[in-house]
Amino acid sequence: MAHATETTGTQPTRRDFLMLTTGAFGAVGAAAVVVPLISQLAPDAQVVAAGAPIDLDLAPIAEGQAIKLFWRGKLIFVRHRSKKEIDEALAVNIATLRDPQTDQQRTKPGHEKFLVVYGSCTHLGCVPLGSAPGEPKGEFDGWFCPCHGSHYDSSGRIRKGPAPLNLPVPPYAFTADTKIKIG
Amino acid sequence: MSGHSTYQPKTGIERWLDARLPIIRLAHDSAVSYPVPRNLNYLWTFGGILAFMLVSQIITGVILAMHYTPNAALAFNSVEHIMRDVNFGWLLRYLHSNGASMFFIAVYIHIFRGLYYGSYKAPREVLWILGVIIFLLMMATAFMGYVLPWGQMSFWGATVITNLFSALPVIGETIVTFLWGGYSVDNPTLNRFFSLHFLLPFMIAGVVGLHIWALHHVGQNNPTGVEVKDVKKDTVPFTPYATIKDLFGMVCFMLVFAWFVFYQPNFMGHADNYIPANPASTPAHIVPEWYFLPFYAILRAIPDKLGGVIAMGGAIVILAFLPWLDTSKVKSMTYRPIARQFFWMFVLVCIGLGYLGAMPADEPYVTLSRILTVMYFGYFVALAVIGIFERPAQMPTSIADSVLGGSGARLAHATASEPQAKG
Numbered sequence: 001m002a003h004a005t006e007t008t009g010t011q012p013t014r015r016d017f018l019m020l021t022t023g024a025f026g027a028v029g030a031a032a033v034v035v036p037l038i039s040q041l042a043p044d045a046q047v048v049a050a051g052a053p054i055d056l057d058l059a060p061i062a063e064g065q066a067i068k069l070f071w072r073g074k075l076i077f078v079r080h081r082s083k084k085e086i087d088e089a090l091a092v093n094i095a096t097l098r099d100p101q102t103d104q105q106r107t108k109p110g111h112e113k114f115l116v117v118y119g120s121c122t123h124l125g126c127v128p129l130g131s132a133p134g135e136p137k138g139e140f141d142g143w144f145c146p147c148h149g150s151h152y153d154s155s156g157r158i159r160k161g162p163a164p165l166n167l168p169v170p171p172y173a174f175t176a177d178t179k180i181k182i183g
Numbered sequence: 184m185s186g187h188s189t190y191q192p193k194t195g196i197e198r199w200l201d202a203r204l205p206i207i208r209l210a211h212d213s214a215v216s217y218p219v220p221r222n223l224n225y226l227w228t229f230g231g232i233l234a235f236m237l238v239s240q241i242i243t244g245v246i247l248a249m250h251y252t253p254n255a256a257l258a259f260n261s262v263e264h265i266m267r268d269v270n271f272g273w274l275l276r277y278l279h280s281n282g283a284s285m286f287f288i289a290v291y292i293h294i295f296r297g298l299y300y301g302s303y304k305a306p307r308e309v310l311w312i313l314g315v316i317i318f319l320l321m322m323a324t325a326f327m328g329y330v331l332p333w334g335q336m337s338f339w340g341a342t343v344i345t346n347l348f349s350a351l352p353v354i355g356e357t358i359v360t361f362l363w364g365g366y367s368v369d370n371p372t373l374n375r376f377f378s379l380h381f382l383l384p385f386m387i388a389g390v391v392g393l394h395i396w397a398l399h400h401v402g403q404n405n406p407t408g409v410e411v412k413d414v415k416k417d418t419v420p421f422t423p424y425a426t427i428k429d430l431f432g433m434v435c436f437m438l439v440f441a442w443f444v445f446y447q448p449n450f451m452g453h454a455d456n457y458i459p460a461n462p463a464s465t466p467a468h469i470v471p472e473w474y475f476l477p478f479y480a481i482l483r484a485i486p487d488k489l490g491g492v493i494a495m496g497g498a499i500v501i502l503a504f505l506p507w508l509d510t511s512k513v514k515s516m517t518y519r520p521i522a523r524q525f526f527w528m529f530v531l532v533c534i535g536l537g538y539l540g541a542m543p544a545d546e547p548y549v550t551l552s553r554i555l556t557v558m559y560f561g562y563f564v565a566l567a568v569i570g571i572f573e574r575p576a577q578m579p580t581s582i583a584d585s586v587l588g589g590s591g592a593r594l595a596h597a598t599a600s601e602p603q604a605k606g
Contacts, residue, residue, distance in 0.1 A: 041361040044371070051366065068463050073367040075463055119463075120367075123488055125346040126339060126465040147343065147469050148483055149544035161544075164488045 047073075053183025055175070058114055066131035068119060071182050075119035076170055077131055077143075081154060086112055088141055089155035099166045103155045106169050116172055116180065117156040121145040123163035128152060143167070189216045213399055218418035219425045220405035222586045226296040227403070227425075228432025229289050235433050236286040237391065241384050243279040244328075251331065253377035255370035258333035259459045277448040283325050284451040285440045287474035290318060294502075299526055301514030302404040308506040310397040313390055315503040320387045322475070322499075327380040329472060333373060334456030339469050341368045341376070347482075350492040367462065407585045408514025409578060417582035468543060476540030477533050481559065483544055484552035494556065501563055508563050510570030518576045522569045529562040 051072035058078065061067055066079040081089075089103040107115060121128050128143035128150070129135040138144030139160060140153035150161030157166040172182040190211040192198040201208055250269050252261035265272035294314070297303055303311035330341045345362045349355040364371030402411055411417045419425075443450060451473055455466045471479050478495050485491035501508075516523040536555050542548040579585035 038361070041364055041375070043360065043363075043365045047365045047369075047371065070462070073365055073369050073462070075367075120342075123346075124343040125349075126343065126469065127463065129465075129467075146465060146467050147339075147544070149549075162483070162486055162488060162491065 051183065053181050056180050056182060057178060058180060059178040061114075063113070068131055071170065074170075075127060076182065077115075077117050077119040077156075077167075079115045079117075079131070081113050081115055085141055085154035089153060089157075092153065092155075092157075098158050098164070101155075101157060101166055106155050106157070106166070108174055111174055114180075115154075115156060116182070117167035117169055119167070121147065121150055121163055122158065122165040122167065123148050123150050123161070128167075188212050213395075213421075214426070215420065215422040217399060217421040218402075218411070218414050219421050220403055220411060220417060220582050221419045221424075222405050222407060222582050223403065223425070223428075224406055225428070225432055226292065226300075227405075228429045229293040229296065230398075231429035232289045232433050232436045233286070233293060234391065235436075236282060236289055237384065237387060240279065240282050240286060241388070243275050243282060244381070244384065246275055247279055248377075248381060251377075253331070253374050255333060255373050255460070258331060258373060262332045274444070277444045279328075280452065281440065281443045281448060283328060284472070284474065285436070285443070286321065287325070289436065290321060291474070294318070295530060297404075298505075298529075299516045300404055300406055301408050301509070301511075301516070303506045304408075304509065304512075304514050305506070306401045307397075307404060310394060310401060311506060312503050313394040313397055315499070317387055317390050317394060318502075319499060320383055320390065324380060324383040324387065325472065325474065327376040327383070330373065330376045331380060332456060333460045335458040335460060335464075335466050336453045336456040336469070338368060338460035338462065339465050340471055341372060343469065344471075345372070347492050347495075350489040352489070369462075404514060405582055406515060406517065407579055407582060408518070409580075409582055409585070412581050413583070470541050473537065473541070476538075477536035477559075478540075480536040480540035480552045481556045483540070484549065484556040498559060501560070505563065505566075509566040510568075511566070511573060511575070512570075513575040513578070518578050519569075519573060520576060521573045522566060525562060525565045525569065528558070532558045532562070 054069075054071055056069065056078065058080070061078065061080040063080050064082050066077055069076050069078070086103070092103075094100045094102055103112070106117075119127055119131070123145065124147060126145050126147035128138075128145040130137040130143035130152075136144045138151035138153075140151055142152040142154045142156060142159075144151055145161065145163065148162050150163035151159050152163075152167055153159050155166075156169075158164070170182055172180045175181050188208055188211075190201075190208040192201045192207070197207060200206070247265060250261065250265045250272060252258055262276070265276050267273075269275075297311065297314070326340070326344055330337045345359055345368065348358045348362065351358065360366065362372070363369065364375060453470070455469075458466075470476065478498055481498050482491045482495040485494050511519060511522065513519055516526050532555050536552065536559065539548050539552045539555065
């Protein structure tokens with residue numbers, strides 16, 4: 001029967017075919033089992049649901065003041081910038097920046113006095129200092145991360161230290177003159 | 184190297200069991216009759232000390248898990264509950280938290296012992312690599328254990344370390360989200376870390392089994408680095424010689440351990456970890472546990488995020504390649520006049536990096552960290568180069584010679600008066 005071809009090995013046998021198809025099915029099956037095992041690590045439905053957009057009234061934030069709030073478990077800074085801080089942010093030659101972005105790209109037109117950024121350092125996730133009065137604001141009048149010494153400017157852009165990126169701007173829109181919806 | 188088994192079942196029950204599951208034979212061959220080089224010094228007791236620490240950590244850890252609550256809202260208070268309400272809870276927790284530090288003290292001595300005496304060289308490469316794997320598992324276990332009390336250092340340590348993965352291009356952010364189970368370090372993170380913190384020690388125990396298997400297959404290295412040539416002359420049986428010596432070393436080690444537990448239980452911890460985790464505020468000065476400081480210094484020394492992560496990982500992974508990086512055939516640094524000086528420099532560099540890791544990220548610490556990081560990796564380059572031209576010192580012809588002096592006559596005389604010969 002098949003003995004002759006098996007011993008010569010010149011031609012695929014029925015046994016080769018069975019080995020390959022069994023192996024392939026086994027591999028696909030094993031991969032399918034891995035899907036739920038890995039997928040359960042992702043944010044669950046409850047965590048995702050807690051990430052719904054939130055409304056924020058900016059009117060109570062005085063000039064020069066910054067507040068902290070959480071959205072999706074992430075810290076967000078909202079800063080009411082002074083004229084001096086805005087001017088400093090605008091004066092920067094963006095070609096010199098590590099993560100080149102203009103101040104206009106990071107604020108909403110007509111609302112340049114408000115800066116909304118994530119409050120976690122893009123290096124390793126510490127909370128940069130500089131929001132509360134008396135905290136060091138770094139060399140560029142923005143924020144200073146105490147963990148590994150990253151300096152952010154008054155537009156939340158990385159200027160010095162190990163962080164690779166600017167503090168990201170979360171998705172938000174103005175719903176009224178002093179009201180925003182984050183998310 | 185152990186040759187054929189010398190186990191003789193004495194009773195009928197032992198003979199019956201031996202024919203069915205030779206477990207007593209295995210224990211006898213690996214812990215009683217197993218030949219140990221006769222010139223081992225006390226640095227060789229740290230293997231036994233580490234085994235003791237692993238068992239101690241598992242026992243105290245399993246008990247702590249009976250009283251601990253892995254929930255972000257309850258974890259901090261459940262640790263205080265252990266400290267105040269549970270009978271001897273304070274002792275069990277201090278044994279466990281200080282035990283982690285003692286475990287690392289022992290493992291660092293064990294690693295430097297291996298580095299000095301060339302225990303990584305043929306035929307012990309696999310044994311050494313298994314050790315590096317155990318070290319990595321220990322680091323992961325210790326890190327996740329430190330997160331469980333859910334204090335400020337726990338929380339921000341977890342944030343910084345998980346964020347290391349975000350340095351990876353493309354997939355980094357996804358990996359971090361999957362590690363967290365959310366958009367930041369939170370309750371799901373704490374739950375999975377608790378689960379893994381419980382699992383990993385048993386994985387360590389498994390790899391330790393392989394480590395010991397590999398050790399007993401190739402035999403122990405010794406301070407001369409000369410392999411055993413004559414089992415009769417060069418070795419002594421594990422019991423009683425190594426057993427008693429290991430026990431004595433263990434007891435001395437336990438004295439230090441007990442001193443920390445009873446007199447300075449928080450010396451190696453951070454006061455900030457007695458503040459409940461607050462995601463809105465990072466402690467002004469955040470540092471990892473002392474045993475991670477040298478690697479933390481390397482991470483901070485590189486002014487690039489991905490580069491820093493690669494350098495830190497590389498500082499550990501490079502150890503696994505050491506058997507092939509060191510080009511010298513001579514194992515023990517005792518006979519390597521040039522490499523020996525580099526070894527001691529390397530020890531100082533590691534201690535220096537540990538100091539710098541605890542300092543703030545300012546000058547002059549950053550520049551010093553960079554210099555020492557280059558020197559850290561420089562050691563491995565140096566070993567590759569030195570081996571080519573170094574002239575080793577005169578080595579003893581055998582282990583027996585190194586212990587008993589050179590001449591055959593004196594050797595014969597000395598062997599006759601050995602206690603081993605009497606007993």
